[in-house]
Amino acid sequence: MKGRRLLDITGVKQVESFDNEEFLLETSMGFLSIRGQNLQMKNLDVDKGIVSIKGKIFDLVYLDEQSGRKLKDSFGKLFK
DSSP: OBTTTEEEEOSEEEEEEEOSSEEEEEETTEEEEEEEEEEEEEEEETTTTEEEEEEEEEEEEEEOHHHHHHHHHHHHHHTO
16 A cells, blocks of 8 residues: 555455445455545456555455455445
8 A cells, every 4th residue: 555545456356346435355365345535446457366446545444254245235236
């Protein structure tokens, strides 16, 4: 992370959902929730499992499997 404004993440398996306030990523270490303000995906390399996010980053939280699935399902219901 560089100055809470740029975040490079490796080990990303899938981008589950994202908007300008939250990203939910499935990583090799579990689900990762990133919250902030004016978040944008700067770079996505699926083959290498790298995601770059810019914006003001407030927090990064690893979720257990159950919480990650619940959050993923909640996002899915919002966009149906």
